[in-house]
Amino acid sequence: MPAYDFICNNCDQRFEVFLTFSEYGKKTVKCAFCGSKNVRRRMTKVRIARSEESRMESMADDFSGFEGLEEDPKAMGRMMRKMGKEMGEELPPEFDEVVDRLEKGQTPEEIEKEIPDLGGDAGDEE
Numbered sequence: 001m002p003a004y005d006f007i008c009n010n011c012d013q014r015f016e017v018f019l020t021f022s023e024y025g026k027k028t029v030k031c032a033f034c035g036s037k038n039v040r041r042r043m044t045k046v047r048i049a050r051s052e053e054s055r056m057e058s059m060a061d062d063f064s065g066f067e068g069l070e071e072d073p074k075a076m077g078r079m080m081r082k083m084g085k086e087m088g089e090e091l092p093p094e095f096d097e098v099v100d101r102l103e104k105g106q107t108p109e110e111i112e113k114e115i116p117d118l119g120g121d122a123g124d125e126e
């Protein structure tokens with residue numbers, strides 16, 4: 001299961017959460033230190049400048065739209081591709097791969113099985 005880095009907006013602590021790809025964006029993530037739900041995803045290899053934070057928040061809103069999309073991988077693929085463009089930053093190579101597979105109609109579970117290190121720690125330079 002891939003580990004995702006999160007940062008708590010409440011206490012500024014960094015923590016890792018293990019989520020399957022299909023859980024990501026659906027499961028409520030709580031801070032490991034203070035229990036706050038006010039957390040944000042820390043993007044690896046992407047330095048988040050202050051001006052980018054609001055953009056990340058609007059993307060988090062997009063993620064809430066993922067609910068129910070699980071039965072419609074193509075719609076999820078389109079949404080992820082749109083988000084990738086909005087980020088305009090260096091994306092992990094798996095990102096395109098995942099989007100391509102979603103658009104071909106594969107489910108997140110199938111994709112996770114075929115790309116075992118999806119969302120892993122590769123490239124985290126800190």
Ligand SMILES: [Zn+2]
Binds near residue numbers: 008010031035
């Ligand atoms: Zn916290």
